[in-house]
Amino acid sequence: MATKASRSAARIMMAPAVVLLLGWMLVPLILTLWFSFTKYLPMRGDSIERGLDWVGFDNYARFLSSSAFWPSVQTTLVMVGGVLIITLVFGILLAMLLDQPIWGQGIVRILVIAPFFVMPTVSALVWKNMMMDPVNGIFSHLWRFFGAEPIAWLQDASLTSIIMIASWQWLPFATLILLTAIQSLDSEQLEAAEIDGASPLSRFFYIVLPHLGRAITIVTLIQTIFLLSIFAEIFVTTGGAFGTRTLTFLIFQRVIDSQNIGLGSAGGVYAIILANIVAIFLMRIVGKNLD
């Protein structure tokens, strides 16, 4: 049983981490909230020292009604949805494959997981140039080899390209987690189903998939949170052009390129709300696991 002394010692030991994170969360959040209700254009002389004009919910309304807003929401949804579907489908298949007895399993695992450790700017630029360059990329060589016209990936299929790059980065994560989950599946249950004459397909849908349900949910939630704020991959490839401007990138442009801090902050508040909706579901699952 913890003594009173150890309790107060525990509190002191927790303090630095709690105080730092509280500051890290509250200070920028309060500033963003404040800016979002003001007219704040530093290039036109607005500054905190001189006082910012309060404009109420103007920025929120203008952010929603700007012509760039709905396309960016659509781009975000397509990108996140596309990457989720690709990484989950291939992740499940790969995890089932890697769960089988194969020679050199350790090496294959390393090959599959490697992309996760490549920094975002490198993976984006390697894909943009070495793979997707319309003249010298590997894809264009492949396309020409089969007698097809090479594609200018990042211009004509820009969103698809970003989805491909992000899927390549996140497939290892999905695979690794699903593999961990599959390995905890009771193989006797599968064998019993096989002896009873269940087809591979029904074994998959009635035993494997339900077992993976939890892992799939967690992969979905964690990836959604990270994918919603994808940045470097767009920054170094298209710079937000050709229909790849996600919500995150739109806010970035409002703040940095057009230096409209009020408008960008209102967008930021929307992004924070959106991320929190996803986060609540994730927390529930993680929280349940703590008990």
Add this chain to the structure above:
Amino acid sequence: MARMTSTRRKIITTAVAWAIGLVIFFPIFWTILTSFKTEAQAINDPPLFFNFDWTLENYISVQERSDYLRFLWNSVAIAGGSTLLGTLIAIPAAWSMAFVPSVRTKDILLWMLSTKMLPAVGVLYPISLIFVQFNLLDTKLGLIVVLMLINLPIIVWMLYTYFREIPGEILEAARMDGAKLRQELFYVLTPMAIPGIASTLLLNFILAWNEAFWTLNLTAAKAAPLTAFIASYSSPEGLFFAKLSAASTMAIAPILILGWFSQKQLVRGLTFGAVK
């Protein structure tokens, strides 16, 4: 009969798994290979696989043209500094939550996690303002602090899950023998916790090394780490495939090697213990 089919099945699954593994790994392999070609060979049609004259000239010219080693040092300092600092702050917090849990421990852990979910772009301008105010823009110190704060929730969580696996009876036994809190911490707990701490350091070093929002937005020339250095290749001048490959290879090689050791921790660290 059964053994025959199972051997045959193993051959097929092995072949399929290797083929998929190689396809997934191909962009990395191709980058490493291209880094040893000349610029002309790098864009040769058809692509050259092993039949070219291997050269190290790209590595030399990347270093000469852009002082690669300075960016490398910045990456090491920022990733290493933020990880060490974060771990020093997280160890006492995780220790107390694991061994002296209170009714609020769970809420505090979840709240910490929730700070990790804040979209960075939402607070980009306030953070830049604060950086300007404290002269932290384009400094290693500024990035060390920011990356430490970003990864602190993950560090606390990972350490917490590791510490919880240490049996509490051992601590009680030490206490019975008259160990003080500090002795308990240093002589009993720390040795048992070292594997967990090492794994935590490893994964968070990787995460900090690869972080590419704050490192791109808060640095210019002086403190830019490798993520920002590589981003400078996004507007190419002339032939640059081989040099891009050399720079990329140098930026990812150390982490790929570290990453192979951290596979297991990856699942634990990034799912917050929800998948084991």
